[in-house]
Amino acid sequence: MTSTGSGVEPPPGRTVVDDAQLALLLEVAGTPKPGNVDRAHDYDDLRFEHFLAGGIGARRGLELAADGKRLGRAFERAVAGMSQQRGGNSQFGALLVLTPLVRAAAEGELSGERAGEFAEATTVADAADFFRAFEHVDVAVDDPPEGMDALDVRRGAEAIPAVEERELTLYDVMERSAEVDGIAREWTGEFERSFDAAERLLELDGPVPDRAARVFLELLAEEPDTFVATKHDRETAERASERAAAALAGDTVPAALADEFVAEGINPGTTADLTAAALFVALERGLDV
Amino acid sequence: MTSTGSGVEPPPGRTVVDDAQLALLLEVAGTPKPGNVDRAHDYDDLRFEHFLAGGIGARRGLELAADGKRLGRAFERAVAGMSQQRGGNSQFGALLVLTPLVRAAAEGELSGERAGEFAEATTVADAADFFRAFEHVDVAVDDPPEGMDALDVRRGAEAIPAVEERELTLYDVMERSAEVDGIAREWTGEFERSFDAAERLLELDGPVPDRAARVFLELLAEEPDTFVATKHDRETAERASERAAAALAGDTVPAALADEFVAEGINPGTTADLTAAALFVALERGLDV
Numbered sequence: 372m373t374s375t376g377s378g379v380e381p382p383p384g385r386t387v388v389d390d391a392q393l394a395l396l397l398e399v400a401g402t403p404k405p406g407n408v409d410r411a412h413d414y415d416d417l418r419f420e421h422f423l424a425g426g427i428g429a430r431r432g433l434e435l436a437a438d439g440k441r442l443g444r445a446f447e448r449a450v451a452g453m454s455q456q457r458g459g460n461s462q463f464g465a466l467l468v469l470t471p472l473v474r475a476a477a478e479g480e481l482s483g484e485r486a487g488e489f490a491e492a493t494t495v496a497d498a499a500d501f502f503r504a505f506e507h508v509d510v511a512v513d514d515p516p517e518g519m520d521a522l523d524v525r526r527g528a529e530a531i532p533a534v535e536e537r538e539l540t541l542y543d544v545m546e547r548s549a550e551v552d553g554i555a556r557e558w559t560g561e562f563e564r565s566f567d568a569a570e571r572l573l574e575l576d577g578p579v580p581d582r583a584a585r586v587f588l589e590l591l592a593e594e595p596d597t598f599v600a601t602k603h604d605r606e607t608a609e610r611a612s613e614r615a616a617a618a619l620a621g622d623t624v625p626a627a628l629a630d631e632f633v634a635e636g637i638n639p640g641t642t643a644d645l646t647a648a649a650l651f652v653a654l655e656r657g658l659d660v
Numbered sequence: 661m662t663s664t665g666s667g668v669e670p671p672p673g674r675t676v677v678d679d680a681q682l683a684l685l686l687e688v689a690g691t692p693k694p695g696n697v698d699r700a701h702d703y704d705d706l707r708f709e710h711f712l713a714g715g716i717g718a719r720r721g722l723e724l725a726a727d728g729k730r731l732g733r734a735f736e737r738a739v740a741g742m743s744q745q746r747g748g749n750s751q752f753g754a755l756l757v758l759t760p761l762v763r764a765a766a767e768g769e770l771s772g773e774r775a776g777e778f779a780e781a782t783t784v785a786d787a788a789d790f791f792r793a794f795e796h797v798d799v800a801v802d803d804p805p806e807g808m809d810a811l812d813v814r815r816g817a818e819a820i821p822a823v824e825e826r827e828l829t830l831y832d833v834m835e836r837s838a839e840v841d842g843i844a845r846e847w848t849g850e851f852e853r854s855f856d857a858a859e860r861l862l863e864l865d866g867p868v869p870d871r872a873a874r875v876f877l878e879l880l881a882e883e884p885d886t887f888v889a890t891k892h893d894r895e896t897a898e899r900a901s902e903r904a905a906a907a908l909a910g911d912t913v914p915a916a917l918a919d920e921f922v923a924e925g926i927n928p929g930t931t932a933d934l935t936a937a938a939l940f941v942a943l944e945r946g947l948d949v
Binding site: 377378379380381382383384385389392393396397400410411418419420421423424427428430431432448451452454455456457499503506507527528529531578579580659660 | 666667668669670671672673674678681682685686689699700707708709710712713716717719720721737740741743744745746788792795796816817818820867868869948949
């Protein structure tokens with residue numbers, strides 16, 4: 372009912388960065404997302420409000436991505452800002468997958484191919500930024516592969532000389548992790564799952580957080596969560612996906628699965644990160660909240 | 661555990677505008693806030709995610725307030741951006757009380773006196789902006805006082821000629837509403853309740869959304885909600901405050917009061933707006949999330 376007379380201007384639309392932040396908020400609002408913090412679930416030391424503060428704090432870094440600055444630097448600043456709350460690592464993986472998507476959207480062409488080109492164009496400086504990002508948070512990761520001890524992300528900025536010596540770009544680092552990390556796989560695979568899940572979000576009906584919870588389960592049923600595989604083992608991750616599939620099939624209730632996952636310490640964080648990426652793409656493509 | 665070596669810079673802090681947005685998000689996250697949308701409550705047509713999108717959409721207007729632009733204009737743009745979600749009016753009153761507070765904080769002195777000075781310094785142009793803001797949303801208001809028909813906010817921008825003819829500033833408009841509107845009373849009373857409630861938020865222990873829910877009840881117990889008085893009547897508003905006091909005293913459970921208020925259509929929206937203002941002041945004063 373906005374009037375065009377009397378000097379009333381049209382409302383300002385959400386920017387690309389606004390959509391990225393809203394995607395982070397909608398992700399954590401969707402419930403149940405079994406095993407994750409969501410509108411109805413907290414962990415003792417990682418709570419809903421930490422995700423709200425994390426989403427707000429990430430803005431400066433997301434703006435750098437939109438402004439065409441180095442992707443690694445944008446990511447590192449986003450993580451640094453996100454980490455300014457008591458919960459610690461709320462959205463590390465989500466920011467990693469969002470950064471190239473935000474760049475592509477800001478440059479006017481949000482496609483998996485274009486985001487993949489930005490990922491491929493990263494440099495050694497971006498890789499150094501990526502290792503710096505680990506200084507701001509604790510991230511659960513496995514031991515590095517054979518012969519890669521010098522590049523253990525747990526070394527944080529101390530690994531930078533090894534990165535520089537081997538002349539690894541951030542894309543190279545992602546390629547080396549693609550087998551064990553679902554976010555790295557997006558970086559090196561034209562963000563295929565993020566875009567597919569975005570289509571699902573646009574197809575489904577109902578409140579957006581409900582769609583997000585549904586798409587989270589679909590993603591989890593489709594592929595084992597690499598964060599669960601890292602924290603537990605491959606078998607636990609595969610079994611979690613089977614259980615998500617059973618919930619989708621109606622054999623169990625998602626809310627019951629949520630209770631079970633919490634009790635067992637299973638939290639499919641990578642799948643939640645992909646859900647955030649999908650929400651961003653869907654918002655950019657007109658998903659109405 | 662941020663390292664200072666290896667080129668790792670300190671994290672970017674939240675800006676004044678970031679804090680205003682985070683305050684809007686933390687307000688709606690606090691539960692139970694009887695009668696209002698919160699982390700555990702939706703209405704059919706006004707849902708949690710509308711507040712998330714409203715908080716993100718308001719940014720452009722909040723930035724104008726921080727950048728020293730006309731307060732009325734900043735508010736109108738904040739409302740316009742906030743309204744870009746399907747729920748309609750999620751945070752009109754909260755943005756009205758936040759706008760002068762954001763200006764004062766951005767200028768370096770967030771006190772009730774300083775915010776009150778900015779409120780008093782508003783002009784006829786600000787008043788015109790204020791009336792334009794009503795073009796973007798439906799706001800529940802009473803009939804205007806005797807002889808004020810031409811200034812009925814429900815006329816939106818059509819009321820602007822009457823505002824200009826009478827040379828009313830936005831502060832003048834607020835003075836005329838102070839008796840029936842708790843937000844107008846903040847504008848004309850140096851934001852006393854917002855600052856007092858901020859002190860309470862800083863004093864209390866526990867997760868910030870829990871503190872916000874507690875402070876909401878305290879504010880409601882302390883003074884009848886003017887939105888409830890407008891939508892129902894003075895007696896209903898007074899009775900709602902007595903019931904909030906009973907919940908604080910432990911005679912009833914806040915969650916039960918929430919169910920009752922929803923059933924009776926009582927939603928103390930002005931009290932929620934003041935809670936958002938208090939959260940903003942508290943965040944600016946170091947409230948840790």
